[in-house]
Amino acid sequence: MGCCVSSMSAHSHRFALVTVVGVATAWQAQILSCSAGPVSARNVRRLLSFQRYLHSSRFIRGIPASNPLGYILDDDYTGQAKLMLEKVGNWNFDMFLFDRLTNGNSLVNLTFHLFNSYGLIELFQLDMVKLRRFLVMIQEDYRSLNPYHNAVHAADVTQAMYCYLQEPKLAETMTSCDLLLGLLAAATHDLDHPGVNQPFLIKTNHYLAALYKNSSVLENHHWKSAVGLLRESALLSHLPTEDRSERLGSLILATDISRQNNYLSEFRTHLDKRDLCLTNGRHRHFILQIALKCADICNPCRPWKLSKLWSEKVTEEFFHQGDIERKHHLEVTPLCDRQSNSVANIQIGFMTYVVEPLFVEWSRFSDTRLSQTMMGHLSLNKQGWKEGRDKQEANTSRASEEQRTSAAKDSNSKELPQGSKRS
């Protein structure tokens, strides 16, 4: 990271400056436009919140205000969405379809349904209107223009988290507080993701990188944004504070992929020693962290049709970052370089070095039908990408062979008339 910063080009400095100035201007314009009309107390709080300053407000991003509580949906669509929710614990759950059926409100509808079905609303005496508002704010603070890190990904991770919470070892031991935090962490774990990675934020001198001292920059931002929304909605303000915010943070921070090896070796050690005891609160929290990590990277363990779609979306986001880097003469991140990388290559690497090692251990911990299903999909999907890559490579080499042959023919046929002229 240090060398990235020290090798900052004049271009990248200029880029960072332009970004900040542009955003600041938009911010000033927003304040002016707000001052022209009635400003609610809630909006004032939003405008003054430091965490949300500059970057994280939907006002700046120009997302139009939506009707937060009423969705005008065709009865048929609502009926189909409700039918889908009856099978919300199914590993084949199609979040893309559910998002279409709910008119882009998958995160709100799914999380509300899960809170309700676990009885968390009654148990924690949650105000239904506050809960809806809170979920709508979360959903809106995901950037819908991100191909991958948007509210549909958050909904998908929340659904996967629910599937893991339903696994016998967890279902028998997790307390209502664990369930509440687990679902909240899943729904907010990528809140206000900018669609670029941490090294990009560091090399462009983004204010978030400075704020979090170049360490788990995105995850810290997701956590602090979630805490900001909890405070703003006052959803849990009637409950004792305890260590809720810290626990939420520790769950979200666990999704930092650069820390994966630490979690993995701790998990392995526990499994080797067989010393995990889920009546122990610290052990339950650790398993929640691992479950959230699994939920976050479970795309390759879904059925091929869904898995492939997620892969294409995440690669689109990576390549978009690479395009910005190229445009601004920054070093292009190899993973984000569309000129030297492909969806298949990225996926095979991701599955081999990140997903498989984690899910192998998860399957040791939770040896169930779901784990077998996930490992089965993972293996088939990896095979699918390998076959696709081999086919692609065979086509490319055939095409270049044909090109060479036709070029050779061309040069021969060009030489003949020349020779005939000479003769």
Ligand SMILES: [Zn+2]
């Ligand atoms: Zn995520």
